[in-house]
Amino acid sequence: MSFAWGKALVALIILAPSPAAASSPLAGMTLEEKVGQLFVVEVYGQDADTPNAGNQRLYGVDTPAQVIEKYKPGGVIYFDARRGPDNVREPRQIATLSNGLQAAALRQRRHIPLLISTDQEGGAVVYRLTAPATAMPGNMALGAGRSTRDARRSAEVIAAELKSVGINQNYAPVADVNVNPANPVIGVRSFGEDPALVSRMVAAQVDGYHAGGTATVAKHFPGHGDTATDSHFGLPEVTHSREQLAAIDLPPFRSAIRAGVDTIMTAHVVLRSVDPSGAPATMSKPVLTGLLRGELRYDGLIVTDALDMGGATGTYPPDVAPVEAFKAGADQLVLAPQLDTAYQAVLGAVRSGAIPMRRLDESVRRILRLKERRGLFRDPFVDPARAVTTVGRPEHLADAQAITDRTTTLVRNDAGLLPLGTTPRNVLVAGWGVTTTATIGAALTGRGHAVDVQETGTAPTQARIDEVVARSAERDLVVVSTQNAAANPQQRALVAALLATGKPVVVAGMRNPYDIAYLGAAPTYLATYGYTAGSIESLVRTLFGEIRPVGTLPVTIPKADGSGTLYPFGHGLSY
Known part of the structure; x- marks a missing residue:
């Protein structure tokens, strides 16, 4: 659908005030239309009018536009190819898809536009749009930088790029306080362990997303930061007392509400201090209506986390989950499995x-x-040509790198190895991540060093470790990347074997900063909190003293045996 045609359509439909506009929100809507507004669905494909087998499999229709026509949902959520829907390829295509879906919504009897959402949190963990979209640093990196101005600008850039392609709601910021180093699902998605820091950053990002032009979603209420189970696969329990909840988990949500957050997303977590029944928060009236609506006095939109996650499906069948979530206090139901069943159950x-x-x-x-x-x-359409010039614009990329440069944390420099200086070296780059190690290697090569890149994966075999150690004999410096080494003993074995060679070794924790607790003999360690291209560039700049490391830990690093603190919140070296 052309941009010009879309503008003409919206002019025909809404030159006069829409009967479904908020000034007369429910006038003339049928029961079926009202129920449709509760659902946020996924659609398969990159074009609204092109058939895709995924739509037939899920919904019994061929095209994304037909999904909208059949269910008249209130919202659509975009995913990349990793999940399956494969909605986001490049700016013009995304903008054209958004326009096509909005046109399908406006062709319906009540002419109600769509909330088009995605998860673009920043960083390298939860994101949907890739290059040329600007990769801003993740939340824990921003927490290490401590700058609310940087947090706001990061959100503003993300929002401006999303808005340009027709995505009008971002499922961000993450308001969870990560107080559990073993948390498998939040971790670096959180700004840190300190409720005050997280609260400041969340408020700044709500402001930034609004400035950039998208609606905001604070998640995951009432807090997912102290769990050891991933709610995508199971049902975690948060054991916080009401006092702990008030001191740790709720402050960022209160801050988001004060900042004018549009939506709050639920968590599939059990919180018995509020609801002794053991129901997940998503299906808990004491949590959503009692705590969020009553005690926090929140009157904005409440949206569920995905109802196809294990934390929901493990207990609630497809005809029960949406009804129970809605009765608990949720307004919108995201990714309800078996949509026909879910829709009919609510109806x-x-x-x-x-x-x-x-x-x-x-x-x-x-x-x-x-x-x-x-x-x-007034106008739900976007200009695809403008999307092309907005997404990844030079000033966005420059801001992303400058902000990232203020987040890298030098945790340990016991031997005084850093900064390395400019003398050419023979360097072995090893460790986790095909793209990560290649990008580190390219950055070193570009600075005149001779580089051998040996990616070893998440769990290198002993034979692979021996091979890499043998190759280090020809090098005078080793740079090794880790990713969640706390849960991967093979990565720890690789680092230990490289340290045993006596060569100078720099270890870079590319995700969770907690890795250092399991790499006790490593005298040189940096935390990047992510592995975007900007994070890697910042790492290399720091290695060679091109920038000073100024990031400080936004979490405490406990000793691996649990006997105390290895590095405190706020620790960070510089030169």
Whole structure:
């Protein structure tokens, strides 16, 4: 669908005030249309009108536009090819898809535009748009930088690029306080372990996303930062008392609410101090209605985390999960499995009186109100040509690198090896990450060093370790990258074997900074909190003294045996 055609369509539909606009939010809507607004769905493919087998498999229709026509959902969420829907390739294509989906929504009887969402948190863990989109540093990196100005600018850049391609809601910022070093799902997605720091950063990012033009979603309420189970695969339990909850988990959400956050996302976690029944927060009325609506006085949109995650599906069948989440207080239901079943279950619950019509109207009113605030009733379309010039624009890339340069943390420099200086060296680059090691190697080569890159993966075999150690004999410096070495003894064995050669070794923790606790003999260690190209460039700049390391730890590094603190919150060296 052309941009010009889309503008003409919106002009025809909304020259007069829409009867579905927030000023008259529910006038004339059928029950089926109201229930449709509750659902956020995924669609398969890169074009609204091109058939894709994924849509037929899930929904019994061929094209993304037909999914919108069939269910009249309130929102769509984009994914990249890793999950399957493969919606996001390059700016013009994404913008064209967004326009096509909005056109399909506006062709419906009530002409209600879509919330089009994605997860673009920053960093290298949870993201959907790749190059040419700007890769801003992740949240823990921003926490290491301590700058609310940088956090705000990072969000503003992400939002501006998303808005240009028609994505009007970002499922960010993460408001979880990561107080558990073993947390398998949050970790570097959090700004850190200090509630005050996380609160400041969350507020700054809410402001930044709004400045860039997207709606915001603080997640994952009531807090996913102290769990040791990944809710994608199981149901974690947060054992915090009400006092701990108030001191640790809730402050960032209170801060987000004060900053005007549009939406809060639920967590599939059990919190017995609020709901002794053991129901996940997503399906808990004491958590969503009692705590969030009542105690925190939040009247914005509540959206579930994905209902196809193990934390929801393990306990609640497809016809039960959406009804229970809605009855608990959620307004929108994300990725409900077996959508036909889920839709009919909610519809039936309203018809039977299990969900009062007044309760349904409250949620639909909130959904329409957000769409009105984002200007979607006035004009939901974007210009694909402008998207091309906005995504990855030079000033965005420059800001991303400058911000990232203020986050790298020098944790240990016991032998005084760093900075390395400019003398050419023979360097072995080893460790985790095909792209990571190659990018480090290229950066070193570009600075005149002779480099041998030997990527060893997440769990190198002993034979591979022996091979890499043998290659180090010809080199006078080793740079080795780790990724979650705390859970991968083979990575720890590689580092230990390289240290045993007596060669100077620099260890770079490319994700969780906690790796150093398991690499006790490593005298030189830096934390990057991510492995974007900008993170790697910042790492190499720091190695050679081109920039000073100024990041400080946003989390405490405990000793591996649990006997105390190895490095405290706020630790960081410089030169």
